[in-house]
Amino acid sequence: MNFALKKLTLTAALASALLAPLAGQAHRMWLLPSATVLSGNDPWITVDAAVSNDLFYFEHFPLRLDGLVVTGPDGNAVKVENASTLRYRSVFDVHLTQEGTYRIAVAGHALFASYKVNGETKRWRGTAESFAKDVPANSDELKVTESETRVESFVTRGKPTTVALHNTGHGLELAPDTHPDDLLAQTPARFRLLLDGRPAANVKVSVVPGGIRYRDQLGGIETATDADGRFTVKWPAPGMYWLEASTQDAQTNVKGATSRRATYAATLEVMPQ
Template structure:
């Protein structure tokens, strides 16, 4: 029979692991079967999920409604063999061009409030610029809105990396790489520039976490901030898959007059998965 000392140590270890990775830290991510491939007609399979432990399926699948893929020449490619299970979604992309492909989703919505019959109400979830008018009840006044954009994307290169897909759309947070995202090596610094609505974004919080957190007691999180040119440098401690998240700063805001919600703030987030190779 195992003694009490063993069980006591096991309990301490379990609590330490839980402390290292908070249960509320649900992270959305995509994991490609490879980020660098060769050939003229190849495929990549992508897993997509939301979980506490990065790249491990244990919470819920990612919805694929807005998922798209773009070839190196900018044309849209098909998302094939889509499937959503209990804990993850999966799909394939056929890579028929040489160069760097982008795979991901971008969602736009409006946050805000309006007044009706002397009360301040919040806009319902899912409100966009296109459906704002139909979401507002008759008689609504003093409508206040702010944009919210969420972008989640990965990059896969066939042969040599290309940069044609990194032209800014001018909306949300976007990556304008100084270092190509498919050309990363452990022990070396990579520099990325991030844009907000098409302009270099200073002061954005950047979080980088290596995968495999389920099997270690330290999260290994790197907390960085973009400089005046929207740039950030990341030195990769070891090979592996990394989750990178960039967001607009969260500002504590007091309620308005009479307990009304404060005016909405511009919000945006960016998520990508990066593969770092041994030099």
């Protein structure tokens, strides 16, 4: 497979991941830290980032790191070290120089369009900046979808803190009532979903434990947010879990877009009681 074809195939796969509800499809986007709770004088973590069929296995495509931001316990951005994109995964290191909780996030924004030219259906995907240049303004049956994505995980050195958990006010985000690095098996945890900083009501939430390669069934948990955007998860067992949610509305941020899909995914570690 030549380079151009590889790039086209990767773009198509990521576009599918952005547009479809994440739990209902084969390809899932995730970040996986080597540890979520650490101590010691000089802790580091390595984070894997991938788009895969089976959770937390590298067998499809790397997750690109263009929108990667690590927020430290003081609320400031933390330098990422040794970042590299490999054949099946991206990888990077984070030096945890401060005590407290870090938020690791890859956020993305894209447009997807379908239209007709001389009766022939065309499809396009790209950035808001290239939309006006690439898509004819007088296209027939033009439909444009804006996509906002956020993929996260959380890591704590020492005592958990909350400054890094503050939301940006853009897209679909998690505002945890229970700290994401203080999750225990058989113990309910409460979370809140926000859309553009406001409660995201009636949004379906799926939680899937890792290791699905070795199970006949996903073993997932399905729930939904209430009117205030809150939902509760009771973890059946210790381990790594993948939480996802998505919603669609007409609150677009780009002129010409007719709908918006906002998606959120997080990797969480649940400890034994």
